[in-house]
């Protein structure tokens with residue numbers, strides 16, 4: 001994974017010169033069960049896709065069959081995971097359908113049009129919220145007219161999109177392994193700008209009719225990270241704040257202290273949760289991971305955990321996930 005990691009660092013470097021922030025998500029727990037150890041990020045960078053398909057996906061009903069680039073699954077009644085296994089990030093966007101409207105949590109890479117996929121799953125009006133502004137979560141925002149966002153500088157900067165030179169790498173070489181859709185030109189790949197139409201803030205309740213989602217502002221991975229809490233459904237949509245793979249607290253815009261505080265806040269919700277819905281690789285994880293990540297940050301802070309050094313950052317490995325922090329931390 002060292003090579004992928006280098007690319008992430010390169011991406012982070014562009015932020016300093018371009019004012020554009022992008023992250024990428026590490027590989028890779030197999031995550032076929034919830035107790036696998038994160039696999040090494042050593043030299044075996046190529047052919048990440050040989051781990052696919054990940055077994056957890058077989059648990060869910062495939063819907064909207066025949067899609068060109070995406071795969072769509074019903075994870076729960078009214079909750080769809082829209083997955084992009086053809087690119088290294090294996091990003092997952094979630095469509096949550098209520099009785100009166102629907103919420104799309106992230107819009108993926110922007111390699112294929114997402115709106116027609118969503119239209120096959122619901123004809124209700126769509127509100128888009130992004131778990132955060134990294135390129136792999138906002139690529140399809142431009143296709144939608146109602147978009148909520150935090151009133152923070154980072155989110156505003158991301159809404160300006162990203163020109164090809166800043167995202168070209170993510171559609172080159174080993175980043176892609178599947179045929180891209182007809183009409184997609186890697187040489188022209190960019191993140192299109194979009195208009196935020198509604199400001200959201202911590203504690204906001206979004207009522208979809210029969211489904212109420214609470215906005216939790218959880219900075220750390222990025223300054224604009226949010227989670228969505230469905231209290232009645234006992235579910236938390238975590239974005240990149242938690243998934244079963246290396247957690248990135250080292251990118252430009254990341255903040256280890258903020259990340260830890262956000263995780264502690266989420267861990268306090270653990271007794272109220274049955275499921276975490278995560279934004280990469282596989283859609284579900286056990287809520288117990290939140291307190292394990294909290295303990296992980298504590299171990300890092302107290303220097304009681306071992307790490308490996310990769311490209312100038314420190315990666316601390318735990319059971320099922322790892323945490324990567326800048327070498328300057330704590």
Ligand SMILES: [Zn+2]
Nearest residue numbers: 023024134240
């Ligand atoms: Zn991210």
